[in-house]
Amino acid sequence: MITLTSSALDAVRTAMSNTSDPVGGLRIMVETGGCAGFKYSMGLVPEPSPDDAVIETDGVTVYIDGKSQPFLAGTTIDFVVALQGSGFTFENPNAASSCSCGKSFG
Template sequence: MTATTTQDTSGGVPAREISISEFGAQKAQTILANSGKENAGVRVFIKSGGCSGYQYGMAIDDRELEGDLIVVDRGVKLLVDRMSLPLLRGSEVDFVENMMGGGFTVNNPNATSACGCGSSFRTDGSQSPDGEGSGGCSSH
């Protein structure tokens, strides 16, 4: 298995491929502790679709796959597959709460436009993959 692992041991905030906010880490640690999966982490990935072309996905995962980037930030293991990494590089996973509830979100510096619901995005010059993404936010 060839995976790249990065761990924050300096106590500082080094430049990293992907990170998680303090509040996001608190929420993720609670969810991971209740998942029943040993050594689980948060898998962050990109799939085609959504109203802006790409859509974020997240899952609790206890598998480390070949080619995964594995980052441990604020005590949370983040896993990103090699196909998603270029679109997620420099992103921060966060947890937001509002009147409609709460959920995880991705603050992505690579996104040049995003859907109003915040779960899909497009990068500079990219077309919607496979002709998808022409619908509204409710099409996810």
């Protein structure tokens, strides 16, 4: 379904270890919005929702809600450190277009 690079996995592990809240995994969703029509949303959550796909990769659990699954199929998520800032990037084969910030797609 999706792939997280080793850099993305390390970033998620770091975020999980730095929170005092109970964390079961990382939820990734696609929401309406952004400058290209859809935007990615991510956050640490304690448990999956009933319709979530659950993906386990090298000790990191990822939850993807049912509505977002078709939009994210085949996506590779990376974590990049650059002069302009650090953050997650998405290489999504389902995106017909994307904005220059890489956080939204159409």
